[in-house]
Amino acid sequence: MKKYWRCFVCNDIHYGVKPPEICPTCLAKHAYVEISSNEAKNISGVGKVEFDKERFHEAIDKFTEKNEFQVNPDKGKVKMLLDGIFSNEQNYGLKYCPCRLITKDFAEDIKQVCPCNFLIHETYKDKEDGECWCGLFVRRKKNE
C-alpha cells in the first residue's frame, strides 16, 4: 500500500510503497519518515503551483524528452485535447482523459488522469505508429 513520506532535511514529499533511499532534492541519505496524508497535504499546500494549459504543455514536452514517445505534432489536436483535459479538471477535479468517461469508481478513474499509462493501450503497444488512446502522445519515428 502506498504511504506518504517526508524528507526530514528538506521536506520533500514522496507518495509510494517505499521511501527513496536518497532524497532527489537535497541528496540526504535515509532521510524519509512516514507521515499522515493530512501532513502531506498541508506541506504540499505551502508551495502554490498553478498550471495553465501552456505550463501543462511545457510539462508534457519535458516529460516526453527522454521517452520513446512525443507530444503529437498536430497542434490542432493537441489544443482540442488540452481544452478537454482542463475543462475536466475544472468540472471534475482532475485532468481526466477527454476521450474516456470516468466510471465514478475512484480507483479506476485515477488511471485516467492525463498523462495516463498509455504504454499498455492497444492503440500504442506493439504498434509502430502507436498513439495514446486520444492521440495526445505518439510514438517517436525511428529517425527523429
Add this chain to the structure above:
Amino acid sequence: MNKRIMFWARECPHCKAMMPFVDKLEKEIGIKLEKLEIWHNEENADLMRSYRSVIAPKCGGQLRTPTFFNTESNDVICGEVEYETLKEWALK
C-alpha cells in the same frame, strides 16, 4: 429513444473525425443516431455509465469515445473506424 446511440465528447478528436461519417450515414441510409455528449452533460454520462457492463468489455475495459451502441442488439463499436464498418453496425 432511438436504439442507435453515439456517445461522443466535445474535445475528443476521434469523435470529430467520425462526425462526417455519421452525417453521411444518416443521409445515405436515412437512419438517425442519438448523439449524446458525455463530458458536458451529466444525464448522458450517467446513461453511458449505466451500460458500462455491456460496453466496456468490448472497448478495452473502458468507456471510450466515440462509442456506437445499439441498445437492442448490444452491438458496440468504439473509436475511429472505416465508413463501411459503421454502416454495417447501423444496418444491424
